[in-house]
Amino acid sequence: MKQSDFDTLTPWLRLLLQQRRRLWVGILLMAMTVGSAVGLLTVSGWFITATALTGLLLAAGIAATLDIYVPGAGIRAFALSRTVSRYLERLYNHDTVLRLLADLRTTAFDRLTTLSGAHLTRLRAAEWLNRLTSDIDTLDNLYLRLFAPPLVSALGVALVAGLIALFLPLTGLVIGLWLAVLLVALTWGLARRSRRASAELSERLEQLRVHTVEHLQGLSELTAFGTLNHHQLELQLRTQALEQRQSEVVRHIAHANALGTFGIQSAVVMTLLATLLAFQSELISGPVAVMLPLAVMALGEAFALLPKAFGHWGGTVAAARRLNDESAPERLVSGTRSAPQKPHLHLDRVEVRYPAHRHWPALTDFTLDLPYGVRVGLVGPSGIGKSTVAHLVSGLLHPTGGRVTASEQPLATIDRSAWLARVGYMTQQTDLFNESVASNLLLARPEASDDELWQVLYKVGLDSLVRELPGQLETPVGEGGRQFSGGEARRLTLARLLLKDPDIVILDEPFSGLDTLTADGIRAVLEDWLPGRTLLAIGHDSSALPKVEHLVTMPVAGPLPDSR
């Protein structure tokens, strides 16, 4: 079990270790902070005891001297170094963590780019995004919470046990072992105990979200049918299950904290008794007898960081596991053949089953012929698999049964990026990036000039609108194109398509969100632009399509056997 936990974390630890030098400097700074705390308390205790004993001698009229300057300076130095090293440590380590975050995001993103379109389009997008970002955030704390603190604590234990052993070897050994066992209990032991509950936490939070969304979506039905109270109770039961797990984790952490305090403080007392006995046997001086237990006491600060971090071990591993999984399912393998000129596309009895819904083929036994230059419309009710056909033609998706060929070559054997360069696909969803109008357009052809951009904007009837924007072409479009209305955003994606100049054009609900007048204008633009290209246009009925030569109505054979 443990082994597999580490296996799960390995790729992410490896990423951590790329910053090896930074990590060690960070740990060194943390160790300096702990060392200063130990030093401050230790030297102070030594100093007070030494002065007390010297003071007694002086009071008794016995001549005695004590160098007060060196310990005094030591105390001041440690007081200062504790503050400074702590400040530097926090700053430096946060810098490291932010660097790691950048690496994590880049790595995760890079992996995501290799996922097949099927995976990305069919996962419940919002839930998945939430989870992805929070999982990545969980992992960026790997270093600061799980990696560095145990190492620093171990260093502290070695330092303090070594210090004791200088004077009392056996006591040093016993205390060192005692603290080492405590360290293992607070890290490995706690992680093991709370692993399951903590791993379930994010899962249950996600479930609560899903059920809450369902509750809200079904509010009409639940209210009308009079089952709202019933469903509310169910939701509350789920909340309770979550809360139970949460308090379980908190309980484990609280117990570990109690154990930590007891372990450290009893080590202080044991050291104290040993040193006091040693003092009375005249093995060590009085100041040393006081100094050593105080050194143990100062370690408490380092140990206090452990329980909270390791109580959430399970959650961290679960996050890493999910992120590992995201990259596991069916990658889309690119072929190597070059894309044929003027391809004749053919879908031969294709079937598509998405991994998440194996029982429900999204498309079965579907055949479609697209000779080069033909214009085909595909209509039918939503959910019937039209967009799946579009994905197949674009090459974003490979069928689970049947074949998709381009001029007799299976599409899967053709170099993917070369094929995609030929395809202009306007997806059902309007995808704009929160950047300038220009950079959204330039996606299609990075080398296009401003004149060309204005030209395509003119074609979709957006030029006057963009000219009135404060930054014209450089105006940001807002998140998801929020600065633009749905119809305007739709036209912007169309302009992007025009700029790309593809051989095969796929339009999925091209006129959604457009009023009739605008739609007619765009129909005319397309009429000029489309000749010489293959068109596959998709809509719920033919009125939502540009002019086509053939109309295919789905279901040709429905996705599921129907009762008639």
Added chain:
Amino acid sequence: MATIDTSDTRSDVTPRRWLDAQRRHDGGAGRRALLAGASNGLFILLQMALIAWLVQSAVVQYAEPATLIWPALALIPVLLGRSLTQAWQETAGQQASQRVRSTVREQLLRRWAELGPVRLAGSSPAGLASQMVEQVEALDGYYARFLPQMWICVLVPLAILLLVFSLDWLAALFLLLAAPLIPLFMALVGMGAEKLNQQHFQLVQRLAGHFTDRIRGMTTLHLFGQTRSATGQVAAAADQYRRLNLRTLRVAFLSSAVLEFFASVAIAVLAIYIGFGLLGYIDWGPATELTLFTGLLILLLAPEFFQPLRTLAQHYHDRAAALGAAEQLMRLLASASEAPVERKATAAAEGNAPAVDLRGVTFGHKGRNPVCTDLNLTIERGELLALAGPSGSGKSTLLQLMAGFLQPDAGQVTIFGQPAGEQPMAWMDQRPCLIQGTWAENLRLTAPGASIEQMQDALRKTGLESLLNTQPDGLDTPLGEGGRGLSGGQARRLALARVFLAPAQLVLLDEPTTGLDAVSEAHIIQGLQQLIAEGRTLVVATHHPQLLEASSRTVRLELPRPVSEEPGHETE
């Protein structure tokens, strides 16, 4: 049970006050956490005193080892007490937070029920659900850690100060000098944390936005062959975020460094003062009476004097997070509340009252022309009434009034002689809610007690039986979320099966056949006729000629102001 606090409706409610008002739901657990934390402080005092005493007797008085046994043994219960109170504070704090969170969740559910499906329709379910999940969770640290610690932060240092004062007033004066600085520290730390939090949040959101934007548009990036350059952009944005963020952190960490500095300096100053006092270099004030016991005890207590404050500083971001969440939550929860709508599942039809009776009903959506003015409409039992008219003429609104989702501005809507919304009815609209779960769970959503046979029967009536027979586990087969895998028509037929399963006599249907394939359409129409045959009353908003034909009466609504009632097709 919590009620929505009407006193919260005053406009001067700040997020801070709202948070404090929720404290009464913690069932005293917050107070227990405080008690535990305070006793923890006392145990620390005891422990340090015993240690100092042991050192004094062994080192100064050369006491026999045997006499040290009792104080050493006394340390065991003290250490146990210290550890256990620490754990107790944590668990009690968690309990307080959990109770408050679960009450707030209950309030949210109740509020949503009060607002009803129509008024909530403006907000996205995902956004509302994040209130239920993230925002409520953001309250955790405030009640579990911050609030108890805030009081401990006053009580424990005060106790230490009093003890040190009794030992050596001059040393106490050093601490006291630091004490007025404590509020200053807190303000400093607070300002730093707040600033950190605000800027940090904005930055995080901007970066997260950039990142999710790229992921959401991944298909587009693929289509335009831009994934490689997008990876570069993600890296650049993350790096920019890092540099901006560090600039903030440099300042924010400074405030806690000041706290750290004063704590360290106080220990250093005390150690040197005590040392010089013990040497007899200071021959005035209480310094002459210092012993190793008092000196060591003061030294040991000095870090503990500052510890609660350092802990509080660590929890400061909990407060900021809770305040942020409270601002959002109170906006929904604190608005005026009406009596919750509860439907008695068994309410029976009364006497001979008509199925639906609208008397002088006037209703208008804010800022728009009224949908209906002084409308009178009576629907007898067993009728199939069709509501026709162009989109936007108020067909759906009329159905929502009958369902009790909306209250009329004037007039009265009664269903079987009772005000609308008091008894259950069957409802079906164009986008039936399908949940992630099995067929059975989907059907039992609105009919919790339905038996297997009843469900199979209902599915047979809507023509879904053959589809059910292809399912590997029958009714226990999971249905794809959001009806994925079910066609729109099949989903609609599943919703109709729900109507068959419900005992309600009044059935309200909003465009049940729009946009359907021919097979599903035929099944739906057949099903509606079967419902009529069962003696139920149907009100249908529709354009469908066949349904209009089958109706006993048609009410035509017009734009922008209805209302003219015309006798429709009397088909009987």
